[in-house]
Amino acid sequence: MAVQSTAAAATQSATVSPESPGTSPSADAGYGTSFGPAAALSCRECGTRFPLSPIFACQECFGPLEVAYDLPLGDPDELRRRIEAGPASIWRYAPLLPVPADVAERPNLNPGWTKLIKADNLARELGVTGGLYVKDDSGNPTHSFKDRVVAIALEAARTFGLTTLSCSSTGNLAGAVGAAAARAGLRSCVFIPHDLESAKVVMAAVYGGELVAIEGSYDDVNRFCSELIGDPIGEGWGFVNVNLRPYYGEGSKTLAYEIAEQLGWRLPDNLVIPIASGSQLTKIDKGLKELIALGLVEDKPYRIYGAQAEGCSPVSAAFKAGHDVVRPVKPDTIAKSLAIGNPADGPYVLDITRRTGGTVEDVTDEQIVDAIALLARTEGVFAETAGGVTVGVLRKLIETGQLDPAAETVVLNTGDGLKTLDAVAGTGPTATIRPTLSAFREAGLA
Ligand SMILES: *Cc1c(COP(=O)(O)O)cnc(C)c1O
Numbered sequence: 001m002a003v004q005s006t007a008a009a010a011t012q013s014a015t016v017s018p019e020s021p022g023t024s025p026s027a028d029a030g031y032g033t034s035f036g037p038a039a040a041l042s043c044r045e046c047g048t049r050f051p052l053s054p055i056f057a058c059q060e061c062f063g064p065l066e067v068a069y070d071l072p073l074g075d076p077d078e079l080r081r082r083i084e085a086g087p088a089s090i091w092r093y094a095p096l097l098p099v100p101a102d103v104a105e106r107p108n109l110n111p112g113w114t115k116l117i118k119a120d121n122l123a124r125e126l127g128v129t130g131g132l133y134v135k136d137d138s139g140n141p142t143h144s145f146k147d148r149v150v151a152i153a154l155e156a157a158r159t160f161g162l163t164t165l166s167c168s169s170t171g172n173l174a175g176a177v178g179a180a181a182a183r184a185g186l187r188s189c190v191f192i193p194h195d196l197e198s199a200k201v202v203m204a205a206v207y208g209g210e211l212v213a214i215e216g217s218y219d220d221v222n223r224f225c226s227e228l229i230g231d232p233i234g235e236g237w238g239f240v241n242v243n244l245r246p247y248y249g250e251g252s253k254t255l256a257y258e259i260a261e262q263l264g265w266r267l268p269d270n271l272v273i274p275i276a277s278g279s280q281l282t283k284i285d286k287g288l289k290e291l292i293a294l295g296l297v298e299d300k301p302y303r304i305y306g307a308q309a310e311g312c313s314p315v316s317a318a319f320k321a322g323h324d325v326v327r328p329v330k331p332d333t334i335a336k337s338l339a340i341g342n343p344a345d346g347p348y349v350l351d352i353t354r355r356t357g358g359t360v361e362d363v364t365d366e367q368i369v370d371a372i373a374l375l376a377r378t379e380g381v382f383a384e385t386a387g388g389v390t391v392g393v394l395r396k397l398i399e400t401g402q403l404d405p406a407a408e409t410v411v412l413n414t415g416d417g418l419k420t421l422d423a424v425a426g427t428g429p430t431a432t433i434r435p436t437l438s439a440f441r442e443a444g445l446a
């Protein structure tokens, strides 16, 4: 039960720090106050700690590393006030992130603080009576949640003196890296599978960095990038989701923080979260646990539900089979942003969903398209296919009795529908008519 022991480690790492974050001596791992309240990297499997550096695997057991903190366990009211007085971006949570205190003044995209929409119309359609919210991350600078994770990785890259920002991407990440590097004045070179949606290819290229399309799947792209990092060619490169992955992951915690703050500093009962590599889901759980440990919200149970597309559902399949490990698959789905056949954080997703009493479900491409239309029609939110996955899974969870409709639920939309127009290609005019009233009448529209 790797994650349960990590949960304990995460709580332990929230030790009392008498000074304000950033001035604690333990924060100094050779980089001064560059990492704010972050104290070390810690292995999720064996707990071994390493200095903050551009490494991502435990040198003892090869387990994944994550950022550990000396969080400011002071007066929660004071911390809440400090956060509320902060900027309308993820940087309001700088005291809880591995970033320098002046982070908001550095050139970056200032992502986050996106809308939490009370989705009463959708709730009525789905039969949810306990309250339903859509956390709409299409409102980020490059129109997906990826701006959050890239912003934190960018700060780490700057601190480590890395000169090229890079990533292996299913589409959204490439655009987020390109834009962030452009704003920060860094070189970027990003890698994508060759068969992505055209809008995502344009977004990845338009910011002027180098874009390389790889003949293969995302998992091939990822393998290639790991090879590049190990080679002298990769010297000075910061792959946000590979060698900067521990820092990158922390960006997803801000979704947990924002949801809690926007609900009036409390936790919802259920969260429905998409799964690609599983990083976002695991870090939202980490963020929720930190909020409780810091006394920023009242401790209460919450259930985390994972959402996949049937055409790439290795985590859902493992959940349903009762397995602890995830067997890789070859993806075939319109939800390309979630098409990772070998998800790095899959086992941790299984632990978290089981521990919290949630489940992992999947929906067909047809159900994804229906859910995109449903969300658009009920709430005026145009989601990309990943949002179709979460809303479609929410519908299925309710229909199959896996999620209590009388409980309060937050469903994530992580990207913008304009990026995946092909998914709704059949959508168009109700009628095409001559510009006359009689034609309007004849079309049955009067
Ligand atoms: C990357 C991505 C996710 C989640 O990815 P993880 O690898 O699981 O963190 C979700 N939605 C969209 C639109 C994405 O681009």
Ligand SMILES: [Zn+2]
Pocket (backbone or CB within 6 Å): 043, 044, 045, 046, 047, 048, 058, 059, 060, 061, 062, 063
């Ligand atoms: Zn280890």
